[in-house]
Amino acid sequence: MHYEGMIIRPPSEANSILLQVTLGCSHNKCTFCGTYREKRFNIKKDDVIFSDIEFARAHCRRQNRLFLCDGDALILPMKRLVPILERIRDRLPWVERVGVYANTKSIRMKTDEELALLHNLGLKIAYMGLESGDNKVLEAIRKGADADKMIAMGKKLKKAGIKVSVTVLLGLGGRKGSLDHARETGRVLTAMDPDFVGALSLMLIPGTELHDQYVKGDFQLLGPDEMLTELGAMISATNLTDGLFHANHASNYLPIRAHLPRDKEKTLELISRALDGKVALKPEYMRAL
Structure with a gap:
């Protein structure tokens, strides 16, 4: 595979074929994210991409999922994305699902009909970084x-039949905005009604603007109990029709895997017990991005 730079994929794509079709992120301005700072966004050439598909055909026959890297492969124009998906379907017929990161810009650029076509060609899941439902936080x-x-x-993705997995970031509102961040995020998740929610806990990365704000004292990082309180408030405000709410990322203090709405009360009780010291939290040295 012709990988360039650091490759990032969702935790649920750990066993997927990773096909790098773009370099970096088309937005690359989020103050908390340092993942693609060293990459200038670019689309890789078809001959390189198709060569990697042939590599996967020869060496990745036990992997039935494929993820298109880097940060926002859905930004590819249809004239580039459709042939890639067609080649995957033709040369890797055992692949049952293709996944991709997506942001509002890349989704907006595709019509409903185009998204439906991509779904029919194998694009079954898109990962959106909501981060927060609080507009003050999103602007900051x-x-x-x-x-x-x-x-x-x-909703546009779901209308096309593409499953939606949304990432939210605990602690992103800081100490003063914690509950607003939690409640507004729950409100937005309820309105979106995604198939999956992944809650990560904020870990500051040196070199990012948010880390600089923290060093200057302009941003206060939440402690473990504050993170859990925020998570509880967020889950309380989230009403999904039928979705999985995960907070079992390596960054989290308390692993949670809940099927909402069925497990809502049980999950809130677990968080309450953890806040009372009856459930052990992950020690700081074991947390990771």
Whole structure:
């Protein structure tokens, strides 16, 4: 495979074929994220991509899922993306699902008919970084979209039959904005009604604007109990039709895997017990991005 730079994929794509079709992220302005700072966004050449598909045909026959890297492969124009998906279907017929990161800009650029076509060609899941449903937080982190746009684009994906997995970031509102961040995020998740929610806990990365704000004292990082309190408030405000709410990322203090709405009360009780010291939390040295 012709990988360039660091490769990032969702935790649920750990066993997937990783096909790098773009370099970096088309937005690359979020204040908390340092993943693609060293990469200038670019689309890789078809001959390189198709060569990697042939490599996967020869060496990845036990992997039935494929993830298109890097940060926002859905930004590819249809004239580039359709042939890639067609080649995957033709040369890797055992692949049952293709996944991709997506942001509001890349989703908005595709019509309903185009998204439906991509779904029919194998694009079955898209991962959206909501981060927060609080517009004040979204503006502060330079996300490039407000809550209404997030809701509309999530619904647009679902209308095309593409499953939606949404990432939210605990602690992103800081200490003063914690409960607003939690409640507004729950409100937006309810409106989007995604198939999956992944809650990560904020870990500051040196070299990012948010880390600089923390060093200057302009941003206060939440402690473990504050993170759990925020998570409880977020789950309380989230009403999904039928979705999985995960907070079992390596960054989290308390692993949670809940099927909402069925497990809502049981999950809130677990968080309450953890806050009372009856359930052990992950020690700081074991947390990771």
